Amino acid sequence: MIGIIDYGVGNVLAFANMYKRMNVPHDVITSEADLTDIERIILPGVGSFDYAMRKLNESGLRNSLDQFVLEDKKPVLGICVGMQMLAESSDEGKLPGLGWVPGSVRKFSPDDAATPIRLPHMGWNNLSTSRDTRLLHELNEDSWFYYLHSYYFVCLDSANELASCNYGIRFSCAINNENIYGVQFHPEKSHEYGAKLLKNFAEI
Numbered sequence: 001m002i003g004i005i006d007y008g009v010g011n012v013l014a015f016a017n018m019y020k021r022m023n024v025p026h027d028v029i030t031s032e033a034d035l036t037d038i039e040r041i042i043l044p045g046v047g048s049f050d051y052a053m054r055k056l057n058e059s060g061l062r063n064s065l066d067q068f069v070l071e072d073k074k075p076v077l078g079i080c081v082g083m084q085m086l087a088e089s090s091d092e093g094k095l096p097g098l099g100w101v102p103g104s105v106r107k108f109s110p111d112d113a114a115t116p117i118r119l120p121h122m123g124w125n126n127l128s129t130s131r132d133t134r135l136l137h138e139l140n141e142d143s144w145f146y147y148l149h150s151y152y153f154v155c156l157d158s159a160n161e162l163a164s165c166n167y168g169i170r171f172s173c174a175i176n177n178e179n180i181y182g183v184q185f186h187p188e189k190s191h192e193y194g195a196k197l198l199k200n201f202a203e204i
Helices: 012-021 049-058 062-071 191-202
Strands: 002-005 026-029 040-043 076-079 103-107 121-125 145-149 151-155 161-167 169-177 180-183
Touching (some): 002 012, 040 062, 121 161, 145 191
Parallel strands (some): 002 040
Antiparallel strands (some): 103 151
16 A cells, blocks of 8 residues: 655645556555555655645654654655655755755756756656666656756765756756655656656555
């Protein structure tokens, strides 16, 4: 059973609808009690880093999620801002992140880009896989995903990078630390490629 964390931030219904079409058991999680029969969770996120962290901290789910992920070692997939929240800190705010994956979140700088860029990075782009993983099984450079962000995850350990994308600079667009996964793009908006990734996560 997949649990989709509803803390007031993210496209919860979009994920639920995709899993419903795939006949994958799922539930929307709004309280600690809802986690009882859950085997893996999705942490969606949109908007600013501090706003999302504040909403999660106020949801009453934070301690249970720490236990679920760090102690019980069950799989979690952070998406967009949900991926950025896995970090220790972000240039976008002052609040600490979850700290589940060593690293920080930085803002794209047009001055650092090899080619002119506009912010946010919005629209379709592909990825280049860094290593084999079940999450990205049968997904490659021909797989296109929808992005909408101005900040990117910087892994403290490069071994935590699953895939990268190029938008003026090369940045990590998919990460993994043991049972913890994150993707910067929106699989719920990425048609067949996004559905494939979400199905892969359901089978981890």
